[in-house]
Amino acid sequence: MYTKQFSIFIIAIISTLLLAIILEEWKLYLVVIILISELFFSMINIPENIDISANIEINGERFYINDEAAIKVLVHNKGDTVFAKILLNIPSNVLAKDPHGLITILKRNELRKFDIRIKFIERGKYEIGPVNIIVQDILGTIIKVISIPIIKKVTVFPLIRSYGILDLEARRTGPWPGSIISKRLGTSMEFHALKDYITGDDVRKINWKASARFRRLISNEYESENVTDSIIVIDANNLTSKTEYEKRTLEACVSGAAALSYELLAQGNRVGLICLGGMRNWIKPGFGKRQLLKILYMLAEVKPGKELPADQVLLLLTPYMIKSGSKIFFISPLMDESIIGAVEDLIREGYSVTVIFALCDSSDLSIEILNLQRNIIKHNLLQISNVVTWDCETNIIKALMMNTKLSRRRYHVQH
Amino acid sequence: MYSTSKLKILLFILSLIQIIFWIDNISLMLSIFTTQALLILTINKKYFYTIMLILSFSVLIYATLNIETSILSILRITSSYIVYTLIIIMINLLKEEKQYWIDLSKLIPKIFFTISTIILFSVSIILLSASTLSIQPSYIDTIILIILIAIILALLASQT
Numbered sequence: 158m159y160t161k162q163f164s165i166f167i168i169a170i171i172s173t174l175l176l177a178i179i180l181e182e183w184k185l186y187l188v189v190i191i192l193i194s195e196l197f198f199s200m201i202n203i204p205e206n207i208d209i210s211a212n213i214e215i216n217g218e219r220f221y222i223n224d225e226a227a228i229k230v231l232v233h234n235k236g237d238t239v240f241a242k243i244l245l246n247i248p249s250n251v252l253a254k255d256p257h258g259l260i261t262i263l264k265r266n267e268l269r270k271f272d273i274r275i276k277f278i279e280r281g282k283y284e285i286g287p288v289n290i291i292v293q294d295i296l297g298t299i300i301k302v303i304s305i306p307i308i309k310k311v312t313v314f315p316l317i318r319s320y321g322i323l324d325l326e327a328r329r330t331g332p333w334p335g336s337i338i339s340k341r342l343g344t345s346m347e348f349h350a351l352k353d354y355i356t357g358d359d360v361r362k363i364n365w366k367a368s369a370r371f372r373r374l375i376s377n378e379y380e381s382e383n384v385t386d387s388i389i390v391i392d393a394n395n396l397t398s399k400t401e402y403e404k405r406t407l408e409a410c411v412s413g414a415a416a417l418s419y420e421l422l423a424q425g426n427r428v429g430l431i432c433l434g435g436m437r438n439w440i441k442p443g444f445g446k447r448q449l450l451k452i453l454y455m456l457a458e459v460k461p462g463k464e465l466p467a468d469q470v471l472l473l474l475t476p477y478m479i480k481s482g483s484k485i486f487f488i489s490p491l492m493d494e495s496i497i498g499a500v501e502d503l504i505r506e507g508y509s510v511t512v513i514f515a516l517c518d519s520s521d522l523s524i525e526i527l528n529l530q531r532n533i534i535k536h537n538l539l540q541i542s543n544v545v546t547w548d549c550e551t552n553i554i555k556a557l558m559m560n561t562k563l564s565r566r567r568y569h570v571q572h
Numbered sequence: 573m574y575s576t577s578k579l580k581i582l583l584f585i586l587s588l589i590q591i592i593f594w595i596d597n598i599s600l601m602l603s604i605f606t607t608q609a610l611l612i613l614t615i616n617k618k619y620f621y622t623i624m625l626i627l628s629f630s631v632l633i634y635a636t637l638n639i640e641t642s643i644l645s646i647l648r649i650t651s652s653y654i655v656y657t658l659i660i661i662m663i664n665l666l667k668e669e670k671q672y673w674i675d676l677s678k679l680i681p682k683i684f685f686t687i688s689t690i691i692l693f694s695v696s697i698i699l700l701s702a703s704t705l706s707i708q709p710s711y712i713d714t715i716i717l718i719i720l721i722a723i724i725l726a727l728l729a730s731q732t
Contacts, residue, residue: 261675297664
């Protein structure tokens with residue numbers, strides 16, 4: 158393939174030649190000789206037998222935002238010696254710490270490698286590659302482009318900012334031991350009731366004061382601590398990626414969902430995920446690290462947009478995913494009014510819903526106007542469910558814990 | 573290994589050497605020197621090498637038009653030719669400098685080999701032409717000369 162330089166050379170040769178003929182200046186022909194000889198020697202430098210292979214090595218397949226990846230590009234030249242530009246294609250939203258190409262001379266049978274460091278600044282799924290090799294002459298007049306179709310896939314997860322143990326209350330608990338106090342009898346530290354001591358009961362559970370009062374042995378009964386089923390709904394409906402504010406809000410929601418699922422799974426609960434927005438998807442509740450990985454993979458792909466209203470999706474999915482009485486965390490920037498209908502439906506079905514209203518700071522007037530609309534939605538939601546206003550700059554777990562403490566204090570004052 | 577600064581220093585030194593050969597033409601020497609100094613002081617990567625290329629090509633044309641059968645004349649043509657070719661190579665290397673590592677330890681021998689081959693070939697033809705065609709030739713003579721050069725190039729191309 159001829160380049161722009163080649164055309165410039167040809168134009169320069171023809172114009173100098175014409176000038177020499179018009180001006181009848183024989184010395185200008187010498188300039189033509191210079192240009193022709195340059196072009197000629199440059200062109201004969203392109204080898205016929207080009208056989209180059211390449212490989213990419215990356216120090217992992219899973220990264221978190223702000224992680225750095227070390228990429229090693231290995232190039233093997235099995236053909237003639239070439240002057241080559243080797244370029245590794247990297248996505249535009251990745252920060253390249255080093256140049257991602259190499260200009261070098263590759264000798265026959267030479268194995269060449271070079272390192273590149275990249276930093277992931279956005280979550281998502283990335284494709285690193287292919288490797289493009291541009292074989293050319295030293296003046297750059299003719300090029301041959303070889304694309305080696307080697308692609309490595311990498312997933313970048315949102316940041317997980319853990320804060321502390323989340324103190325949850327749930328109407329429905331599972332049979333497995335956990336950290337949520339249930340109404341069943343068990344071995345936790347929470348007092349449930351008094352009962353007559355029967356042979357075989359733990360001596361340490363005898364309530365001596367009550368025994369003295371009733372003049373027979375009385376022992377304490379304690380509540381059990383179990384796990385619960387929960388679903389995190391991430392609402393990217395009506396969000397776009399056009400403004401910085403919306404991008405920041407979506408990233409905060411995703412990061413919050415990651416932290417919350419990590420915390421809930423760490424306590425032994427079953428956690429599921431429903432994504433609303435441009436990428437509609439869901440995961441059934443499950444335990445453990447593998448479930449966290451599944452959730453993180455899905456969170457990496459959350460996109461803004463609106464395909465279906467929240468109420469339609471949730472009414473269809475939730476009965477299939479969890480039983481009535483389970484916990485639903487609705488992380489939303491309250492951009493979409495259909496959330497009110499969705500929460501109403503879920504509460505009617507017997508679920509315990511907590512709406513986490515993601516609110517990011519902004520001094521923009523348009524955002525302040527938008528916040529008025531969002532506050533109306535929040536006000537409507539407060540009539541039917543528990544709403545936690547979460548400042549996106551703070552930790553979501555901290556916001557939930559503060560809300561739990563406040564509601565308990567309110568409960569004690571009322572009773 | 574991965575820096576073009578060496579190549580830039582080399583270009584600067586060669587540009588200075590090129591100026592020295594114009595010692596008998598002080599006004600031209602000063603004008604080239606001033607332009608180059610100004611270009612280097614107000615360096616802008618996008619335009620710097622293009623302006624340098626135009627300047628060096630102009631110097632090369634001027635040196636060729638004023639060709640004489642003297643050592644100084646040969647040195648002028650050769651030095652301006654080297655600077656001109658080096659600038660073309662540097663434009664090719666530096667236009668994507670941020671994207672690429674540049675393996676100069678391997679490239680410099682190749683650059684010198686290319687430049688010396690081109691220069692040896694064309695300067696010898698220029699000198700040969702200058703000595704044989706010291707009188708103004710006719711159209712037929714020039715056409716014959718061009719055809720001869722084309723034949724030589726074609727023969728060389730078939731050989732390689």
